[in-house]
Amino acid sequence: MLNLNFGRFVRATLAAALLAAGQAAATDFVIFDQPVSKADRRREYANALLSAVLERTVPEFGPYQIRHAPVHMERPRLFQALKDGTLINLTAYPVSPGWMRELKSVPIPIDMGLQSWRIFLIDEKSQPALRATRTLGQLARLRAGSGSSWSALQSLKDAHLSVVTGSNYAGLFQMLMAGRFDYLPRGVNEIFAEYDTHKPDHPTLAVEETVLLHDSIPSLFFVSPREPRLHRRIKAGMEAMLKDGSLERLVLDYHRADLQRARLCTRKRFELPNRQLDPALLGRQELWLNPFDPRHGICPAPQPR
Incomplete structure (x- = not known):
């Protein structure tokens, strides 16, 4: 009986070891x-x-x-x-x-x-109006752009900013340059790659110089x-x-x-609510x-x- 139990123990131990090795x-x-x-x-x-x-x-x-x-x-x-x-x-x-x-x-x-620190892509003609902005209330007089399913959309709305949405990522750049909205908030980790990619097709595309949003x-x-x-x-x-x-x-x-x-460091910084x-x-x-x-x-x- 002892030998039988020991044999079972050895087989069980080997099976467990093989299973663990297989998983690893x-x-x-x-x-x-x-x-x-x-x-x-x-x-x-x-x-x-x-x-x-x-x-x-x-x-x-x-x-x-x-x-x-x-x-x-x-x-x-x-x-x-x-x-x-x-x-x-x-x-x-x-x-x-x-x-x-x-x-x-x-x-x-x-x-x-880093993506929650947002600066704007704009048509360069919008820079004077944004440079003159001192409060969120003043910023609300201009129109932000956003993807219709983007997480940042709700924070923009909760801050009572005016927002125009689009369902297609590439189409947002066309909407911006067509004047459908005034600025497109983008994370600091992504905006310059996007600017460099789209600038050849949109010569007046610019990175706004004075405003910073933070939505956490x-x-x-x-x-x-x-x-x-x-x-x-x-x-x-x-x-x-x-x-x-x-x-x-x-x-x-x-x-x-x-x-x-x-x-x-030189930008006007606005904190946006984040209830999500x-x-x-x-x-x-x-x-x-x-x-x-x-x-x-x-x-x-x-x-x-």
């Missing part, structure tokens, strides 16, 4: 979203961060492969595809209540909140609810990169030039990069009086 060696297949076009550079940072996160977690989770969805999807279709998990199982997007309820979010802003809307990794292991992996990697400072270093490596080009934000996210100060902190070298340290 399992390859995680990541299907990330496509950019709008080859000229759209907004996903470069997210792709670099995703690779860093997956590489960081190889010792614990094993190998991985990154693929991309076969086509670009606008936000409503992307949301449905993520819930299904077949065409795509991971993206990085600004938060919205529906996404937070129905997808598995990783509660660390991928860019430490974070962009997070969102994982299909069908992929709990992938969610655990991305969360573990993001926490590790946040803890050792490599997340902040990657953010600044990619976006320092954008921050300097934006000249944030989980208070737990806002409460973790280590999640948010403050571009005005002198240690980043973006804004000069205040001089002693």
Whole structure:
């Protein structure tokens, strides 16, 4: 009886070890979203961060492969595809209540909140009116542009700003230059890539020089609810990169030039309400990069009086 029980114990132990080894060696297949076009550079940072996160977690989770969805999807279709998990199982997007309820979010802003600092794309003829703006009430006399499904839309409305919406990302630039609205708020991490891409087709396109909006809307990794292991992996990697400072270093490596080009320190700054934000996210100060902190070298340290 003792030998029989011992044999069973050995077989069970070997089976458990083989199962664990198989799980450790399992390859995680990541299907990330496509950019709008080859000229759209907004996903470069997210792709670099995703690779860093997956590489960081190889010792614990094993190998991985990154693929991309076969086509670009606008936000409503992307949301449905993520819930299904077949065409795509991971993206990085600004938060919205529906996404937070129905997808598995990783509660660390991928860019430490840089996208929530917004400056404007404009037709250069609008610069004098914006330069003269001193209050949100004055800004409300002009028309903002926004995607109809963008997370920033609600914050603009909650601030009682006038907003014109469009359903197509590329079409918003045409609407701006046709005078349908006066300014298009864009994150400091994306505006200059967009400006450089669209300037050849729109010679009077300009980056507005004097106004800064801040809405504290974070962009997070969102994982299909069908992929709990992938969610655990991305969360573990993001926490590790946040803890050792490599997340902040990657953010600044990619976006320092954008921050300097934006000249944030000289702008009029307006805080927008954000009723969509989980208070737990806002409460973790280590999640948010403050571009005005002198240690980043973006804004000069205040001089002693």
